[in-house]
Amino acid sequence: MSEMQExxxxxxxxxxxxxxxxxxxxxxxxxxxxxxxNETMPFFEVLETERWQEIALFMRDHPKLRFNYMxxxxxxxxxxxxxxxxxxxxxxxxEFGHRIAVKVKCARDGGSIPTAAYVWHTAxxxxxxxxxxxxxxxxxxxxxxxxxxxxxxxxxxxxxxxAVQESYHGIKVPY
Amino acid sequence: xxxxxxxxxxxxxxxxxxxxVLNWARLSSLWPMGFGLACCAIEMMATNASNYDLERFxxxxxxxxxxxxxxxxxxxxxxxxxxxxxxxxxxxxxxRYVLSMGSCSNCGGPYWExxxxxxxxxxxxxxxxxxxxxxxxxxxxxxxxxxxIQELIRMEQIGLSRADALKKLAEQSIDPQAAIERDRQxxxx
Numbered sequence: 001m002s003e004m005q006e007x008x009x010x011x012x013x014x015x016x017x018x019x020x021x022x023x024x025x026x027x028x029x030x031x032x033x034x035x036x037x038n039e040t041m042p043f044f045e046v047l048e049t050e051r052w053q054e055i056a057l058f059m060r061d062h063p064k065l066r067f068n069y070m071x072x073x074x075x076x077x078x079x080x081x082x083x084x085x086x087x088x089x090x091x092x093x094x095e096f097g098h099r100i101a102v103k104v105k106c107a108r109d110g111g112s113i114p115t116a117a118y119v120w121h122t123a124x125x126x127x128x129x130x131x132x133x134x135x136x137x138x139x140x141x142x143x144x145x146x147x148x149x150x151x152x153x154x155x156x157x158x159x160x161x162x163a164v165q166e167s168y169h170g171i172k173v174p175y
Numbered sequence: 176x177x178x179x180x181x182x183x184x185x186x187x188x189x190x191x192x193x194x195x196v197l198n199w200a201r202l203s204s205l206w207p208m209g210f211g212l213a214c215c216a217i218e219m220m221a222t223n224a225s226n227y228d229l230e231r232f233x234x235x236x237x238x239x240x241x242x243x244x245x246x247x248x249x250x251x252x253x254x255x256x257x258x259x260x261x262x263x264x265x266x267x268x269x270x271r272y273v274l275s276m277g278s279c280s281n282c283g284g285p286y287w288e289x290x291x292x293x294x295x296x297x298x299x300x301x302x303x304x305x306x307x308x309x310x311x312x313x314x315x316x317x318x319x320x321x322x323x324i325q326e327l328i329r330m331e332q333i334g335l336s337r338a339d340a341l342k343k344l345a346e347q348s349i350d351p352q353a354a355i356e357r358d359r360q361x362x363x364x
Contacts, residue, residue, distance in 0.1 A: 169258065
């Protein structure tokens, strides 16, 4: 999938990401979206959310992919689509050096994404943070508790429609 | 003039009031609790270190609330931390003093509007005696705040409540605007 965008050659790093994506596309077909050759961070989306864990394992263990390092997992709120999502930045550290971002989405109310905590241990706390800030569930997560906010905090602070609670344990919260 | 400058070699009796001696002892050995919450703590540590040398005032941090009589709230107090701050305050023996250092603990600072997790002023949970403005305050400001605490202690008497002492202190303090004007006059002359 080494693509040309409007006649311009893609940078070397994006071409490597595109090659890696080609292997994933071949194995999973329509379960993943097309490749987006974003120069800052090339990415693709997992369209069949329930297959995310399978794809993650494949990406980690395939001899030509070896995405052995999860640099970051962030949560995202898409209020217009009524969805929540995560963005995982993956790299093949010390092996191929290529990198790619994977987006996974779920329903905004009561949605669930399969956990990647058993694939990359980094995902454990990062998923807890995404859950803390956005409120999506991570199915199969070993210890899905809030990580930053107090355990009895109300609401999910990074959702676009978040309104802060009036008081916490009798202390006024807004200014 | 301090006691040590008074030349007491020929006399062996000093007459003073209990209040004075007690206050002198207390204000000359203010022991703050050694804890910092954010970047203000870095300035507080710098103040404790050799350049600014707080120990010359007898101020040096203790690691237990039960041994300290001053709490320097240096930094951002989150809602999660607020309850811990209250508990630490309650563990300190009386008489105890609280110095709120920096904009965050004064009023929420830069988090006043969108910082859902920040307590908008530590005075919402514990009584504060002296506020030091700044983000973060320079060591000189912190020392200024500590001098204010010492003034407050000097003001206290047996039978005079803290509130009254604070009121007396407020009456004594100079109007900053007038002081600025006066300095300008001096410069012109």
